[in-house]
Amino acid sequence: MARRPTSEDGRDRPTTIRDVARHAGVSVATVSRILSGTYPSAPVTRHKVMRAVRELDYVANAHARGLAGVQPRSVAIVVNSVTSPHYAHVAQGVQDQAAREGRLCLVGTSDGDPERELAIIRLMREQHAEAVVLVGNISADDAYRERMAGYARALALAGSHLVLCGRPSLGPDVPAIVVEYDNTGGAHAITSHLIAAGHTRILFLGRRDGYSTPESRLAGYRAALAAHGLPHDPGLEIEGTMERHEGHRMMRRRLDSGPRDFTAVFASNDLIAAGARQALREEGLRVPDDISLAGFDDLPPAADIDLTTVHVQHKELGRTAVRLALESERPGTAKHVLLGTRLVIRDSVRPLPALPDGARAPGRP
Amino acid sequence: MARRPTSEDGRDRPTTIRDVARHAGVSVATVSRILSGTYPSAPVTRHKVMRAVRELDYVANAHARGLAGVQPRSVAIVVNSVTSPHYAHVAQGVQDQAAREGRLCLVGTSDGDPERELAIIRLMREQHAEAVVLVGNISADDAYRERMAGYARALALAGSHLVLCGRPSLGPDVPAIVVEYDNTGGAHAITSHLIAAGHTRILFLGRRDGYSTPESRLAGYRAALAAHGLPHDPGLEIEGTMERHEGHRMMRRRLDSGPRDFTAVFASNDLIAAGARQALREEGLRVPDDISLAGFDDLPPAADIDLTTVHVQHKELGRTAVRLALESERPGTAKHVLLGTRLVIRDSVRPLPALPDGARAPGRP
């Protein structure tokens, strides 16, 4: 049986609303109105149309619909990488909220490359995404900020919204929504926790100037040291990106390059902490018996290595981003939200006995 | 300066190709051709047009373009959840390949609900996605399979392609591409590895009938037992889903419910293994000293807990899916690919000394 409409040259093509109208014996407009449901129609006609739709297996053409002025109902998200659990959880939140609001979700990965990121935003603009959510930190030189501000304005002009998720504002005159979480506060809290346990020489892993997230966490670390009257030693701040193997590398290098002059480690995220922990174990050092270790993010694997860390509401971050963007039409919606963080104490930090450095406690029998 | 085109009622609206043409003093067709680059044009005209595009910050309307018959160049991926590392890695592969081929990526999450999955596919059909990649296992009753087959045919008719990624074929008459990896082989290999270490009573965690992935892994486990002439004890196969907390639950319950009658555990994925490991530790049992543990997937956190597991090329899976779909126009492209797996030996399995069960070695001083 040849149910499918066929053009004169014999090739199959997707069913159109015209085919449905013909099949049901009504006009195109009637079909459109019945399908959208926003119009009175005789039950008899409705049934005819619905039957035709079923029989021809018709689905509307989203392009034509979008062109005809219906809101495209899609939300775009741009992340560095999907595999990083941090981004994945935020992305899940975006997904959830988008689905809940009946929106489709477009996703692009930038690999942390500003150039790619801008290219993706351009694509999203072509697609007329209702909102574009940018997740995560990125190197922010002035030229880039300026270009991003331009895109924000272009999006706003097209009735769309730029949402910066977990990265700082571009300035008050840029039409962008910002959803952040308290990096500095979280880092301050966990550093204070280490200090309260008696640690005074705390290694910071993952310093990276020019990147907003590690910069804020480093700021919190420094502020906590200052608040407790502890000296600030730049030699304890190790540079590296926020990946697992970098954590391993940073710790290895530090252990190889001289005496161990620290008793605790604050890794600027859980991945770095995991890498560092592995390097410590390779060296025969146990966490927390020999070295205390703290992270940041509290993603599921943190529980496996009993890591004391800072909990970030990743999903909530993504959800809020979408919610604000879609609500932002009505006046009075917040344009800037700062989500709180929460200290999660597990078993990777141990109080330091009041012993001088270097006197290692012997293994208990 | 009012660079932006404005309609007669004074409201700003996005720039169209008509505005560009007017600004450059040429016709609409000329602009279109110069932008697509597929036509000779005088350099002087090209420059005028390009300048207008820059000055007006014009981007084409993807809907109009799609409607006019240009391939929409987008790839869709449907996963259970983005946060699960397994799916995330496959999704990353899909992303990579899609980006490399200049495609945009749509993503939908089904939460494992067949109903939602079908709804998403319908959406993707409306969007005219070039390919729809379905990732991961799902309960496959006959009604569902039939419906899915229908969608596959509908997609094929619209010039699109359904790709089943990591799940079995729907049958030879269904126009779908299948990219799988060798679940049974991998499970067989790692079970044999445990057996070779002397283990004969191996707990299987994560049995789930009707779901293709755990079923295949269970099949490999059973086949390995049979191949070594070991008895098959259904009591050693614990049912549960493939999540971390389920691993914890299954192991807890098993430990609570009677004597420990196994010396090794094969978890049907790494997450279950992590959960089980935690439950074992809570009980004072150490891996691998007291119990050997093996997983499946080899996702990054596996290294942190020194887990012996089966490596799956997740990214490659995603990449291959997209590649095959986009290449499938030319004849001679494979319609079914089976990727191999590889045993990764770390430190969670220990040879079993020839001691009778119950004689626990005392803690060394």
Place this chain on the structure above:
DNA sequence: CCTCGTTGTGTAAACGGTTTAACTCTCTCG
């Protein structure tokens, strides 16, 4: 019987691009 809403349906004009056929030049060659 005429007018007036109400209700359901049809007609045609957008929407913003691409593509085709036709047209206007300019240049070359017989």
Place this chain on the structure above:
DNA sequence: CGAGAGAGTTAAACCGTTTACACAACGAGG
């Protein structure tokens, strides 16, 4: 000098849907 070729451009016809407007049928009220 006229014909023909070919480069560069244009006007017009699509693509599939929504929607403003027109209109027909019908019952109710005067």
